[in-house]
Amino acid sequence: MDVQRFIDNAIDEIRREVKGKAIIALSGGVDSSVCAVLAHRALGENLVPVYVDSGLMRRFESERIVELFSHLNLMKVDASERFLNALRGVTDPEQKRKIIGETFIRVFEEVASEVGAEYLIQGTIYPDRIESEGGIKSHHNVGGLPLHIEFKGIIEPMRDLYKDEVREVARALGLPMEISERMPYPGPGLAVRIVGEITREKLEVVRTANAIVEEEISSFKPWQAFAAVIGKATGVKGDNRVYGWVVAVRAVTSRDAMTADVLELPWGALRRISSRITGEIPGVSRVVYDITPKPPGTIEFE
Ligand code: XMP
Numbered sequence: 308m309d310v311q312r313f314i315d316n317a318i319d320e321i322r323r324e325v326k327g328k329a330i331i332a333l334s335g336g337v338d339s340s341v342c343a344v345l346a347h348r349a350l351g352e353n354l355v356p357v358y359v360d361s362g363l364m365r366r367f368e369s370e371r372i373v374e375l376f377s378h379l380n381l382m383k384v385d386a387s388e389r390f391l392n393a394l395r396g397v398t399d400p401e402q403k404r405k406i407i408g409e410t411f412i413r414v415f416e417e418v419a420s421e422v423g424a425e426y427l428i429q430g431t432i433y434p435d436r437i438e439s440e441g442g443i444k445s446h447h448n449v450g451g452l453p454l455h456i457e458f459k460g461i462i463e464p465m466r467d468l469y470k471d472e473v474r475e476v477a478r479a480l481g482l483p484m485e486i487s488e489r490m491p492y493p494g495p496g497l498a499v500r501i502v503g504e505i506t507r508e509k510l511e512v513v514r515t516a517n518a519i520v521e522e523e524i525s526s527f528k529p530w531q532a533f534a535a536v537i538g539k540a541t542g543v544k545g546d547n548r549v550y551g552w553v554v555a556v557r558a559v560t561s562r563d564a565m566t567a568d569v570l571e572l573p574w575g576a577l578r579r580i581s582s583r584i585t586g587e588i589p590g591v592s593r594v595v596y597d598i599t600p601k602p603p604g605t606i607e608f609e
Contacts, residue, residue: 327423331355
């Protein structure tokens with residue numbers, strides 16, 4: 308791929324198609340970030356990039372994204388209470404996904420009509436199109452829900468790119484490595500890393516555990532590495548028996564996320580992760596390493 312030619316063509320296309328204001332949902336993932344930078348180069352002030360904080364993001368993630376994209380006039384919408392309220396008491400994985408997808412869409416629609424944006428720019432890439440059965444994805448990374456709002460145009464300048472090409476464009480645009488080389492992160496965020504109901508307590512546990520796992524495993528270059536809260540079990544801390552959280556650690560290698568192998572971590576790294584998670588998070592009584600490839604396990608837990 309001729310990266311510079313792709314960039315010039317994408318900017319031309321956006322300028323040609325958009326007449327007035329356009330909106331883009333920027334999650335901080337590599338696809339939406341690249342797309343937002345291209346769109347900003349094309350439209351300047353007429354682009355409204357929106358970051359929706361679902362309350363399901365990793366530690367310091369929202370703050371970092373706001374910092375990284377402040378030069379694009381990023382609009383941050385804190386919808387965390389709304390997401391957590393909608394998810395209260397819900398245990399079924401599909402139901403959780405559906406609620407999160409719906410809430411994203413509604414928040415996004417509200418913002419679009421508030422700012423008077425008539426065009427939608429999306430960072431959809433080629434594998435997304437194959438997955439989405441021919442329909443236009445209504446929200447990149449959230450998956451397939453219909454927008455109630457009518458846009459005059461939907462522009463997807465990266466529709467023919469593969470992930471590795473997106474990363475190349477990211478580097479050429481001068482995006483920092485923490486974006487261009489970013490691990491994939493699911494749209495529903497930490498919700499798919501908590502088995503069962505989402506509570507503030509479990510979110511706090513899983514957020515800290517994810518931060519520890521990322522710190523300890525990033526040098527082993529996983530496709531994805533993360534922690535999930537999968538239940539409760541008895542343990543002993545100090546002189547007391549405790550009924551605490553079970554944290555599963557998962558680290559995989561993959562080419563396309565369709566299949567995945569377990570990363571064979573050195574024993575010392577696993578031991579360090581276990582001792583950090585149980586030592587730094589009081590409510591955790593047990594740490595397990597998931598040794599299931601995909602298939603039959605999925606990468607995420609829900
Ligand atoms: P699974 O868990 O199905 O995940 O093996 C495959 C890849 O997709 C990510 N993933 C998601 N991404 N919305 C997303 O945007 C989702 O609902 C979702 N579920 C999983 C996962 O992190 C992995 O990279």
